[in-house]
Amino acid sequence: METTEKKDLLRGGQFIVKETKCEDVFTPEDFTEEQNMMKDAVMEFNEREIVAHRDRFENRDFAYTEECMTKAGELGFLGVAVPEEYGGLGMGFVSTVLTCDYISSGTGSFSTAFGAHTGIGTMPITLYGTEEQKQKYVPRLATGEWFGAYCLTEPGAGSDANSGKTIAALSEDGKSYKINGQKMWISNAGFCKLFIVFARLEKDKNITGFIVENDPKNGITMGEEEHKLGIRASSTRQVFFNDTVVPVENMLAGRGEGFKIAMNALNIGRIKLAAACLDSQRRIITTAVKYANERKQFDTRISDFGAIKVKIAEMSASAYAGESATYRASKDIEDRIAMREAAGNTHQEAELKGVEEYAIECSILKVAVSEDVQNCADEGIQIFGGMGFSEDTPMEAAWRDARIARIYEGTNEINRMLSVGLLVKKAMKGHVDLLGPAQKVQEELMGIPSFDTPDYSELFSEEKEIIQKLKKVFLMVAGGAVQKYGQELEAHQQLLIAAADILIEIYMAESAILRTEKNAKRFGEESQATQIAMSKLYLYHAVDIVEEKGKESIISFAEGDEQRMMLMGLRRFTKYQNYPDIVDLRKEIAEKVKEEEKYCF
Missing domain, CATH: 1.20.140.10 (Butyryl-CoA Dehydrogenase, subunit A, domain 3)
Incomplete structure (x- = not known):
């Protein structure tokens, strides 16, 4: 993990009642040499493997998404956040966010596959798994030998994640569970080897998490690939479990701990989703301004018109604020993790509590940056005019891909209410x-x-x-x-x-x-x-x-x-x-x- 400078580290949410000194915030200009090298490597991969093949993603080439994920694994990008003892690079939280940022702008399809695998597909085991579970599964996930998926959403359980009807029943000999139920909108379902599945035992108040290997012979079937507005080459399917047998040792954390796992995994997912929107904004702005400099109307470059200048300026200001806030929060989380490790917590405990501490900021970022990237793409289409509405230019795909960001990892409405609700709860606890x-x-x-x-x-x-x-x-x-x-x-x-x-x-x-x-x-x-x-x-x-x-x-x-x-x-x-x-x-x-x-x- 990167070393941290001594600073006045506020608790999550305290920014609203305390003044922060500029010297105490981390900025993209503070990237270490190692982080800049990682950034360059990720950007090069993105340009070569993702951006250069944008048409394949738009044409729903799911096999190519899987191929790119394999290549990302070979380069170590899937294991940036995974500790070295489990086959990862063991880098700090800022480097994790940086990787997610710069690998995500080529297309939303790959960004979704990458985020689902490295975040909610891998981190629940890294953070909640037993040593045996981590040794068995995490190295395969970190290297891209296996890909992960996250089975939480059901037809009747979306924002109310804890209301799922999927059930898990203990066998008579006490050695396994049988899982029965239906999950939907499962990213990476078409090529994953492992599911994180949430099910309810008997009449438990809270759901329980399980690690389930994807084996069609074990009662697992899938629906057809969903036809979606955007992220077209992100594999998204329904998954059905019919008497799927899962060994008791594959329960994740404890009985009834699933809702807690789901919420903490989503905290990580929210800040990573914000990061995944950042380079998309940069790319949209760059593409739009190049077009505006070339396009002439009335013998004048349209970039010289005041109406276009407004759009370029507003897009840029929003992108700049999003970068600033995302990396500020990322370093706060990284420093909180380091502080807890120094106090004797395991890395597992430290990362869990470190991210949970800044759940308010994670929700804020998810809302703000997902809405800014949508606005940015919308203005990008407007700058292109009629051409922006055409599939021949990248703007309409950017707009379509951006739309999902306001829905997954908790809708923006849920995250808005969550941010204030968490702050009030922190106040009641004296934090x-x-x-x-x-x-x-x-x-x-x-x-x-x-x-x-x-x-x-x-x-x-x-x-x-x-x-x-x-x-x-x-x-x-x-x-x-x-x-x-x-x-x-x-x-x-x-x-x-x-x-x-x-x-x-x-x-x-x-x-x-x-x-x-x-x-x-x-x-x-x-x-x-x-x-x-x-x-x-x-x-x-x-x-x-x-x-x-x-x-x-x-x-x-x-x-x-x-x-x-x-x-x-x-x-x-x-x-x-x-x-x-x-x-x-x-x-x-x-x-x-x-x-x-x-x-x-």
Whole structure:
């Protein structure tokens, strides 16, 4: 594992109540030499094996997906996160995320196969398996000798994962279980050798996980390949288990532990899904700007039109924020794992708890980056105009492939509610102090606002103050909602989703600003001029979203004087002293990207 610098490491979710110093965030500019070498190797593989054969994926060439997975295994990419004693490279969490990032942009088909195998197909055994299970299965998965799949979803159990009807019955001699049931939307089903299967024993409240080898002679049959909007060469089938015999030693963790396995596997899957969307955004921006520089209308390159510059700038700012937040969270997880190992935890325990600690951030990233890549692809089609709607250009495939990202690993609606719900639970456990800061915000609302003119002479001094004020908006909304509804808050989904949007925008905007501030201090402000513009542009939009969602929330639960006071506070907390000229910001960003003819940050 990569060494970690000493820093003030916040617990998951604490970003909302504490200020983070720019020196304490990790950025892509902090990649080690080893990580940059891995990045280059992965990018070369992606260009050679994936991008160059895009048509084969679009034509549902499942065999080629499997062939590329085998090659990825031979190069060690499937085992980046797997400890060396089980045939992997034993690299840190940042390197795992980096690999997922740069291997994923050629096509969503391979990205899905890769993510399903390395994440939810392999990690449950690595993190929850017995030593015997790990020795038997993980080396085969790490090298690509076998491929894995994850059988959780059923016709009646999607977002409510714990409601599955698949059953496991213990044999009379106590040596095996018989599994019966139906699973659907199973990625890699067509070529996998191993399933992670979730089933219920008797009338247990929670499901149980099993390691099941794929053997058609053992009561396992499959439906035909699904015809999907996107990710067309990702093998997706229904899987049927009919008296499938599984040895008792293949139970994963303990009885009734399946729901916990599923949730923690999804935490890892969520941040990896965010990473898998990043290079897709870079590639879409690069492809779009090259076309815009070549395409002429009215004797003018369309990249010179203001309407196109807006799109290039907004796409770039979103991609930059997504990168910044994803690698910030990745390093926090890696450092938490290292901290736990230093305290005596096994790597297995440390990684489980390290990722679980930042489940809030994982959900935030999953939502934000999956929506940004969809918007990016949509604008990419618009820049291409009619050609963007044609299969002859890569934009329509990018749009179709991006659409699934908002659905799997938990829908974005579920993840929005989950992020706020987890934060409230952390507060109740004393892991994040929401009550104290929320009370201070209430006191501030009752007090007289300061009319002093602040000194904004330093880089981002006003922007960082605005971030702190946006945090007050969240505390005001969340505090008021908890006070009003208490334990019944979960029933108010629209309110939770609005609060989640505030939380998401704060984390993403703050991450972009901290990254740029850190790099400006070490490389000079002049070198970061465009990054400064992107950070300011992203924050400007974040403020608008926070104001809109804050107003929606306050009106939904507050009345009379309380409502008026909170709305006045909202206006105060979302007001700039010096509004940025976003037209100039967009011009600056677009001109840089046009000049480089690529996403160049």
